Amino acid sequence: MTTIDYDLEEQAAPAAEEKPKPIEKVSIVISKGSLEGIYPGLIMANGARMEGMEANVFFTFFGLDAITKKRQAHIKVATVGNPGMHIPTLIGAIPGMSWMATKMMSRKMEKLDIPPVPEFVEMIADSGAGVYGCKATVDMFGLSPDDFVPQVTGVITVGEFYEQAAGGEIVFT
Amino acid sequence: MTTIELTGIDRDAEGFLTNPQQWNEEVAAEIAREAGIAELTPRHWLVVNYMRNTYLETGEAPSIRTLGKASGVQIKELYELFPKGPAKLAARIGGIPKPHGCI
Secondary structure (H helix, E strand, O other): OOOOOOOHHHHHHHHHHOOOOOOOEEEEEEOOOOHHHHHHHHHHHHHHHHOOOEEEEEEOHHHHHHHEOOOHHHOOOOOOOOHHHOOOHHHHOOOOHHHHHHHHHHHHHHHOOOOOHHHHHHHHHHOOOEEEEEHHHHHHHOOOHHHEOOOOOEEEOHHHHHHHHOOOEEEEO | OOOHHHOOOOEOOOOOEOOHHHOOHHHHHHHHHHOOOOOOOHHHHHHHHHHHHHHHHHOOOOOHHHHHHHOOOOHHHHHHHOOOOHHHHHHHHOOOOOOOOOO
């Protein structure tokens, strides 16, 4: 057996002294279409701009609902298959349950001054963040540019997304 | 660089005043200059005063949403006036603690 003589202390020392660099840019992917799937990404994007960071939001798969005219105002909490709701699946499946849970959560969020999805997307776009739709999903769902809210900066490919994300962090939600 | 305006003013590590009573308009102008805002325009003042007055009245700084709706300056312009984060910067210039909300 060969022993490799690492000087661990010497390696660790400089890292400990260096202060981590602040994050200057984030690109957030929103891939889910439920209320609890969309909000965290919106809050993180808005929070990034509030901290003066550059931010992009990329909506893909069912996340696209958040920027689709017809669906944007009708985002619902998932009451089935969502253990965090603490509602038995069969009860969660009763018609109106998702509507009720969404109503309750929206009321709580309004109290905390968290805007509804349409207003939130507008706020984020107004803050100067890029708002993008995913081309693969748009093609798959057969959507056209007219289906999207005016705040959408563009429909881009995954390659273009990575270009936009260059030099920053990527967060997938 | 320490300036006359900021000597004797207690601030935390991020530059927020720890005692809002030590604030005055010269202090505000100096903190703004520190943050790269050469001159506070009437539009800046509208936001800074709204921020400060809300804090002094309620004990809490307004959210960016409320700021955009009630200060008289909308979100887009807020970010033009304070590119490095309107709520945070207006709070710092207004001599109140850093806002704690997520929105």
